[in-house]
Every structure is written in structure tokens, then in C-alpha cells.
Amino acid sequence: MATIEINGVTYTYTEASFGxxxxxxISAPGLPRTxxxxxxxxxxxxxxxxxxxxxxxDLAEAVANFAAxxxxxxxxxxxxxxxxxxYTVDRR
Numbered sequence: 797m798a799t800i801e802i803n804g805v806t807y808t809y810t811e812a813s814f815g816x817x818x819x820x821x822i823s824a825p826g827l828p829r830t831x832x833x834x835x836x837x838x839x840x841x842x843x844x845x846x847x848x849x850x851x852x853x854d855l856a857e858a859v860a861n862f863a864a865x866x867x868x869x870x871x872x873x874x875x876x877x878x879x880x881x882x883y884t885v886d887r888r
Contacts, residue, residue, distance in 0.1 A: 809856040832885040
């Protein structure tokens, strides 16, 4: 597990595995632990395969920034860009 802090709130996150596809488990005080699956599969990006810790930190920051601004984690279909690739996050 790793943590990031956004606006004084600490978010805890870790990689989620769904067979070959990936996602993220993320939680914060006052918000339920939520799991997101990514589309497309990040394994198709060679940069992901070389920089997984940064990929998940960037993903956690994108999800946490949405939560900080909206007091909830993103809804299904929310788009984030990591390593120049647009991903859709859906709750799992």
C-alpha cells in the first residue's frame, strides 16, 4: 500500500488485478474503499510496464483530485490521462 496527500487528506491506494487487466483500490477518511478497473488495459502500454509505481501514483492522484473537489470518488466512465493515454475508470 502507498499513500498520497491531497489538500490535507491522506489517500491509501494499491494496484488491483483482474486477471490480465489492472485497476486501483483507493480509500480515504470519510470515503468508502473503492475499486476501479481501467479501460484500456494498461499492459498494452510499454511505459506502464517500465514505470508501474509512477503509473499508480499518477492514477491515485487523478482519482484523489476528483474526490477532493467533489467529496466522492469519480463515477463510472470518468476519464484520466496517464503517460499520454486516456483511461476510463469504472467501479468494480
